[in-house]
Amino acid sequence: MPQTATVAELLRHHARFGLSLVAGPAAQAPIRHVAGADTLAAIERVPADSLIVILGGPSGSGYEIDVAIRQAAARGLAGLVFAAPLRLPITATRLADRAHLPVLAPERARDGAGLLLDIDRYVRGGASDSLARAETAIRLAQAAAEEGGGEAVRSLLEAAAQALGCGLVLDETGPVAESHPGAVVVGRQPVAAVVADLDDDATRVALPAIAALVSRLRQRELSRRFAPAMTRAGLIVQIVLCDRAQLPQLVDQAFHLDLAVEQTHVVAWLKVEDAAARGEASMERARQVLDEAELSALQVLHAKPGEWHVATLGGDLVVVCTGPAGTDPHRSARAELQRLVEVLTARGDVVVTGGIGTPQAGPDGLRQSAAEARVAADSARAAGRHGTLAETDATGLRRILAGLSSSPLSRDLLSEMLAPLDAMGAARARIGVVTLSAYLDAQSSPTRTAEALHLHPNAVAYRIKWISEALGADLADPDTRFALQLACRVRLLNA
Incomplete structure (x- = not known):
């Protein structure tokens, strides 16, 4: 509210008062008082710097209005307000313009007393x-x-x-x-x-x-628009994580929720982290960042071509694009998903690292594409490739490893092989897995392993000795080497 009300301020509040300027200027002179009058003749009793409201609307001849305007100008009034629509004679308009006297009127008739009270309250302010x-x-x-x-x-x-x-x-x-x-x-x-x-x-x-x-x-x-999609998204998470034996039951639930699991799916796995904390954010902040990313994804993707589902899994965002069986939605989906990554990154307070799987059909294909996307996202994060969507490797090796990693049974079997190293503590277990993986990749050559790990060959030999003893494994046996190499690869992909 201004310290001192003026006619110009009244006109700015058109939505409140409904007044328009009929003649004269939109004066900036202060309004000291507000007075009401039933007739134009009452103007002669109103003090200077007053805004007078004619309660009964325009009355009298054009000559009387001319006289009223002359009197108002002579007494130094701040303006003249009518409570009903007004069309001034040309003589009155010219008089008001020359005298710099604002004349105001509404577009539709108003209750004069109510208008007077409203203007008076405004002028008194406070x-x-x-x-x-x-x-x-x-x-x-x-x-x-x-x-x-x-x-x-x-x-x-x-x-x-x-x-x-x-x-x-x-x-x-x-x-x-x-x-x-x-x-x-x-x-x-x-x-x-x-x-x-x-x-x-x-x-x-x-x-x-x-x-x-x-x-x-x-x-x-948003709740009304996205509630069905969010229910289906929760089921997608169960399908991605479940044991193979539970899949038929979940597929049946998908049918009742109108979730087309039999179609072709492309999955993106997005790791969304607080840029300031980078993996060390509080649980509350991490949850907030993920909730905001989920909302942004729903808003960005809901109107895009295809059927989209957005779910949270742990601290990550899982986005699924589904298209008719036999089609390849990968290209269009990738463009939309890259756009989503850009929208999230543009916030400036989060770091997004994403991976995208290959198009796969059916519930098993959904699980496969999700596993590929997760492996690609993990690899991109480890390599520091943020702000884009990484894809699985062209050789298909990571897709095979992703398939093994997505199977709870396979994952458990491979983890059991490395359990003796895990029992030695997280730090020592990681040294053991990294060393053993490099050793097996180098075809059991201590020299090449030492070059890859920047160690002395004697150090490699020492590590391999205690690793093989801890595992109770015969590293000369081809089947043992193959199984351990798979276990190490899967462990490092998910690290």
Whole structure:
């Protein structure tokens, strides 16, 4: 609210007062008083610097209006307001313009006493008027929100703007700070902002409450839109993680949820981490980052071609694109997924490392594509390749290892082979696995192993001695070497 009200300020609050300038200038002179008059003749009793409201609307001849304007100008009035629409004679318009006397009128007839009271409250200003406007705006916004409907947000903003006497818009064009008073927050993520074209006490009081109502409507809209997809996404996670024996039961559930598991799937595995903490974030912050990424993915992908599902698994985001059987959705899916990675990365506070699997059909194909994507994402993260989607290797070796890793039975069998090293502690177990893997890759050559690990050959020989003793393994046996090499490869891929 301005310290001193003026006619120009009244006109700026068109949504509140509904007044337009009929003649004269939009004066900046202060309004000291507000007075009401039943007739034009009462103008001669109004003190200077007053804004006079003609309660009964225009009356009298054009000559009388001319006289009233002359008197108002002579007494130094701040302006003349009519409570009903007015078309001034040309002589009156010229007189008002020459005298610099603002003449105002509404587009539709208003109750004169109500208009007088509203203007008087505004001119007196202070906390009472600001609180009254803010309370009215919040009450009308709540009523609009309770009515719901597809245009609930628009109706809410229009109702609040009318009470506040300013314009309100929902800005969804750019990033929004959590500290913004009009921040619209969905799932703890600012997604838009309610912005007012007037900064006064009433707007500052009402804006956070209005934004909270818009947030609630947006959350309700997203829940309604994505609830079925989120239920299906939870089932996808179960299919990816389950033992092979549980798959038929989950496929049956998928049928009842209208999840087309028999079609072709491309899976992306996204590791989303707090850029500041990089793997050391608190559980609460890590959960917040993942929730925000999930919401962004739903918003970015829901209108894209194909059927999309977004799920969280541990600390990662799993995105599935499904297309008709016999098709290859890989190319279009990859472009959309890369766009998602760019959107997430553009936030500036997260690091995204992704992998994408090959198109695979059916529930087993879904599991295979997810395993490939996970291995590719793990490899990319280990190599520091952030902000893009890594793919499985062309030779197919990683796809084979991914298949072994995705099978709980195979994974358990391979882990059992390395269990004696694990019993020696995490640090010693990793030294053992890395050394043994390099030794087997080098066809049991201590010299080549030493070159690969930057060690002395004697150090390699010493390590291989205690590793083979701990495992109780005959490294001269081809089958033993092959099995241990697979176990080491899978362990290092998932490290």
